[in-house]
Amino acid sequence: MPSSSSVPFQAHGxxxxxxxxxxxxxxxxxxxxxxxxxxxKDRKVEGLHFLRVGMxxxxxxLPLWAKWLxxxx
Numbered sequence: 463m464p465s466s467s468s469v470p471f472q473a474h475g476x477x478x479x480x481x482x483x484x485x486x487x488x489x490x491x492x493x494x495x496x497x498x499x500x501x502x503k504d505r506k507v508e509g510l511h512f513l514r515v516g517m518x519x520x521x522x523x524l525p526l527w528a529k530w531l532x533x534x535x
Contacts, residue, residue, distance in 0.1 A: 480514070493517055497527075 476498045481490040494516045501509040515523045 484514075495520065 478486045478496040478498065479492045480494040480496055481487045482493045484494070494514055497513045497515070499511045500507045501511050
C-alpha cells in the first residue's frame with residue numbers, strides 16, 4: 463500500500479495515507495487512514511467530511527463502514 467497518496471475509494475470519496483504526524487508524506491510508514499467525502503446540500507458541494515482511523519482501530523471500523531455503505535443503497 464502506498465505511504466502517501468490520495469486515491470479513489472469506491473464512489474464515496476478518497477483516502478489519504480497518514481504518517482505518525484498525521485501528514486501524507488512519501489516514504490514514511492502509514493499510521494492512519496483519512497477517508498474524505500463531500501458534504502452536499504441540494505446537490506451542491508458545501509464542504510468535506512474527514513474521518514481519521516488509526517491502524518489499531520481499522521479492523522473494528524471496516525465492518526461498520528461496510529454495513530453503512532450497504533444501508534445507503
